[in-house]
Amino acid sequence: MNFTGRTAATFFPPVMEARRWLDGVTQPPGRPLINVSQAAPVDPPPEALRRVIAEAAMNTPEAHLYGAVLGMEGLRAEVATQWNAGYGASLGPANVGITSGCNQAFCAMLSTLCAEGDEVILPTPWYFNHKMWLDMTGVRTVPLPTGATLLPDPEAAAALITPRTRAIVLVTPNNPGGVEYPATLVRALYEVAKAHGIALIIDETYRDFDARSGAPHDLMQDADWGETLIQLYSFSKAYRLTGHRVGAMVASEARMAEAEKFLDAVAICPNQLGQIAALWGMRNLGEWLAGERAEILDRRAAIEEAMPRLSAKGWRLLGCGAYFAYMEHPFDMQSDELAKRLVAEAGVLLLPGTMFTPEGDAAGKRQLRVAFANVDRARIDTLFTRLEGLGWPLAPGYTST
Structure with a gap:
């Protein structure tokens, strides 16, 4: 065949x-x-969280219905509130979208950025699902070798940018390398992207297990951060919700509106029980x-x-x-x-x-x-x-x- x-x-x-x-x-x-x-x-997940899921499944009728394409308002607001505290940001719920896992967040955001024949820079070693999506959408992957340090060089990234480049993608803490990108490096790559009018996508799926204290970067404090930065996140690792498929994306309101088109055509809405679990986890499982x-x-x-x-x-x-x-x-x-x-x-x-x-x-x-x-x-x-x-x-x- x-x-x-x-x-x-x-x-x-x-x-x-x-x-x-x-x-x-x-x-x-x-x-x-x-x-x-x-x-x-x-x-x-911890027993208390499983009980919340079970209770919602039994007693919350809307948990079994279609919800908002970009996710529950309460969860979007909670992400904005906690991100504002953690990153020194000024986000609103409209800057946040909830997705069926972080992979879907990546796919949605790339769909707002790229047409066939465009290019995206991926540091190598890369997260293989990012490469798979680019392949399947006709977007050319431009490898950025990271050498023995596994840290991408901003000047090397800048040298790879062409008129067809639409984004640089980072994963920190890194999958597969494990390295944590210094805030100064993240800032330098952000400035490269900003200077060339392209996006910087930062996948922070593993940020809850970063060895450093405090925010991993200060990019969201820039007044115009939404012109360049897209952040991705996953609740799966934090609260053991891998099977419930709950992720998040943070971007400008205008880009979120474009991403909504993709999400409505793919999943219509994220899993309701998973969102209920993620919201409860954010509010109750910090310790x-x-x-x-x-x-x-x-x-x-x-x-x-x-x-x-x-x-x-x-x-x-x-x-x-x-x-x-x-x-x-x-x-x-x-x-x-x-x-x-x-x-x-x-x-x-x-x-x-x-x-x-x-x-x-x-x-x-x-x-x-x-x-x-x-x-x-x-x-x-x-x-x-x-x-x-x-x-x-x-x-x-x-x-x-």
Whole structure:
């Protein structure tokens, strides 16, 4: 069967592809699989929040009906209020749109920006769903290599801008790299975008797990921020609502009105129960979320503490933060081949750098992403023990002690 539509322009979903590597593989007794392939909490929401969802499902009739295309007014207002406090902004509900997950927020905003043949700059390694959407809409992805620091260079970004460029996209804390972009870097990239009349899109899905205190940037304090900045956010990671699909986007009122056209044609409205849960979580789960953040930061510390064991074997830690550790492996094989072998030979499922970089990219062939949100300190220790014990041939130029 031939597929000639838009979907044929891109690759298959990487997480689903990786799951297929498990088919026919049986782990030996005493060596359960360590799954660090997906950046999504597997535990359910806290009980109090589940009760709110159940209560709404049983006793709130409008929870089962179409709602406003851009989301519940109360949730939009709460986002504006909390963002104003956190970012020093002056947002109103009209600056906020609620979406069926953060991916949909990205798709909606790109639909307001781009026509076929336009260009968008993505730092590499990139978040693969961003690349997939650009492929399927006929928008050219312009890679911006980030090198060993995983931080995009503003001058390099500026050099890539053409008359067809419509946006620069950032993810911070970064997926897949884990790095947290300094506020000065975010500001510099914002000024590049502003000077060229293009958008700066900042995906802050993992901002609740940033190791830094305070706002990650001050861009919303600019009087004309809406001419350049678009921010994306997800409630899924903060309140474990991945299956309820609730995200948010912050932009100018004019751009939000354009995005409403896209959303009405795709989902009509976001999930009502998910919005009810997100609003209750924002108002009541601040202390609980602080505990979740502390646990993630402790797991990040566990990764960094254990890393010397792998460094002695030739591995390199390129970035670590939020849910992710991004590593360079020392073996004489490409990362996609290595990732498949790890399933059967080490009981580890992770994603190769080839899923986050352009085809043929030399850096991606050496890199791996570890999503550690669902593995505690003990499992992290076991993971490192398994990786430390690999005895495969090293690539030229790599040494182990």
